[in-house]
Amino acid sequence: MDHFTYKNDALHAEDVAIADIAAAVGTPFYVYSHATLTRHAQVFTESLKSVKPLICFAVKANSNIAVLKTLAAQGLGADVVSEGELRRALAAGIVPSKVVFSGVGKTRSEMKFALEAGIHQFNVESDRELIALNEVAGSLGKKAPIALRVNPDVDAKTHAKISTGKKENKFGIDIDDAPRIYAIAQSLPHLDVQGVSVHIGSQLTELAPFRAAYARVRTLVESLRASGINIRTIDLGGGLGVPYATDDAPPPPAEYGALVAEMFGDFGAEFIFEPGRLICGNAGILVTEVLYVKQASHTYVIVDAGMNDLMRPALYDAVHGIVPVRIGKAPSAVVNVVGPVCESTDVFLKNIDMPLPHEGDLLAFRTAGAYGASLSNTYNSRLLIPEVMVKGAEFSVIRPRLSYADMLALEVTPEWI
Numbered sequence: 001m002d003h004f005t006y007k008n009d010a011l012h013a014e015d016v017a018i019a020d021i022a023a024a025v026g027t028p029f030y031v032y033s034h035a036t037l038t039r040h041a042q043v044f045t046e047s048l049k050s051v052k053p054l055i056c057f058a059v060k061a062n063s064n065i066a067v068l069k070t071l072a073a074q075g076l077g078a079d080v081v082s083e084g085e086l087r088r089a090l091a092a093g094i095v096p097s098k099v100v101f102s103g104v105g106k107t108r109s110e111m112k113f114a115l116e117a118g119i120h121q122f123n124v125e126s127d128r129e130l131i132a133l134n135e136v137a138g139s140l141g142k143k144a145p146i147a148l149r150v151n152p153d154v155d156a157k158t159h160a161k162i163s164t165g166k167k168e169n170k171f172g173i174d175i176d177d178a179p180r181i182y183a184i185a186q187s188l189p190h191l192d193v194q195g196v197s198v199h200i201g202s203q204l205t206e207l208a209p210f211r212a213a214y215a216r217v218r219t220l221v222e223s224l225r226a227s228g229i230n231i232r233t234i235d236l237g238g239g240l241g242v243p244y245a246t247d248d249a250p251p252p253p254a255e256y257g258a259l260v261a262e263m264f265g266d267f268g269a270e271f272i273f274e275p276g277r278l279i280c281g282n283a284g285i286l287v288t289e290v291l292y293v294k295q296a297s298h299t300y301v302i303v304d305a306g307m308n309d310l311m312r313p314a315l316y317d318a319v320h321g322i323v324p325v326r327i328g329k330a331p332s333a334v335v336n337v338v339g340p341v342c343e344s345t346d347v348f349l350k351n352i353d354m355p356l357p358h359e360g361d362l363l364a365f366r367t368a369g370a371y372g373a374s375l376s377n378t379y380n381s382r383l384l385i386p387e388v389m390v391k392g393a394e395f396s397v398i399r400p401r402l403s404y405a406d407m408l409a410l411e412v413t414p415e416w417i
């Protein structure tokens with residue numbers, strides 16, 4: 001459920017007309033609903049109350065500080081994958097004791113920064129990383145709290161480019177090799193071995209892969225505990241999907257929570273979750289203006305947002321539903337919606353039936369709150385677009401559009417050219 005609805009045929013975010021935001025900030029732009037973010041955080045938290053969860057929002061899904069602050073107010077922590085994300089989480093007021101640090105390639109300087117901040121857990125993904133972290137912690141006179149991220153070799157049944165839990169993926173430690181790596185971790189003096197973590201992929205639309213992965217994690221934790229390793233935290237990752245235009249409806253959070261309770265309800269441990277998309281996907285839309293309608297082999301609706309602003313269609317074949325900001329009486333037509341970027345992959349939708357837009361009309365891509373702005377870039381020297389937050393009848397720009405002067409000022413030409 002979200003708070004993007006029509007009132008008198010005009011699309012609103014909560015109580016604000018999208019057209020009013022467009023008039024104030026120009027297009028294209030992202031807009032997020034504060035009420036939707038808050039509601040999703042609450043629904044997910046409620047669904048896991050049987051295990052008293054620590055919910056660490058996956059910052060890479062949406063790293064805007066105002067979004068993080070909104071979620072922090074609901075008690076969420078952060079799952080970060082870089083020093084930049086950790087700095088954002090701290091800037092949003094998320095306490096370090098609610099931060100976990102994931103990722104296959106943490107640098108030593110990132111480790112140092114996170115140790116000095118005092119984060120809750122490093123999710124370590126290789127024996128070599130254990131050794132590096134042990135050295136960095138030792139040099140600071142600290143002990144690094146760690147979990148090993150295991151790879152359970154489970155097919156998440158999602159798009160290949162967002163699947164992370166198969167043996168052939170780069171992520172985690174082969175679960176069959178985990179006991180050996182835990183023994184190494186235990187032997188290193190500057191590590192505190194506290195947990196296990198798993199994350200098998202993103203946009204999962206079935207519970208069965210979670211069940212298979214969690215069963216393997218459960219067996220591993222039992223055998224580690226039997227061998228004297230005190231596993232106190234179990235990080236079950238993120239990955240629960242949201243409904244996009246074409247995907248099957250994913251299971252509701254309550255069913256996911258019931259699965260967790262069934263599989264781990266009798267386990268004494270702190271349970272950590274790392275949802276990203278589920279929290280913010282439906283809480284955002286991308287608003288764009290129609291530049292031209294071009295008649296060629298197809299009818300092309302050319303909009304002012306490009307693949308650099310919303311990469312998911314080009315990167316993952318994602319299909320974002322598109323809706324008019326004002327419902328009119330235009331006849332329906334079969335069109336391709338494309339951006340202005342000079343790449344053949346800059347296509348948002350192909351052969352879709354929609355009311356034929358006119359130049360100047362506003363359209364909105366739905367479910368754009370996750371992996372939208374955070375994946376955007378400046379390809380074709382296009383400016384990063386603004387992000388706006390709506391709360392009730394108010395809206396505020398939470399990241400302004402950068403200027404061309406900002407863009408040019410970043411670069412330095414050596415005098416010897």
Ligand SMILES: *Cc1c(COP(=O)(O)O)cnc(C)c1O
Pocket residue numbers: 058060061079102103199201202203237238239240274275276277278
């Ligand atoms: C990307 C990622 C997440 C979040 O995934 P969602 O599908 O957005 O819930 C959680 N944990 C890790 C380690 C990730 O890489």
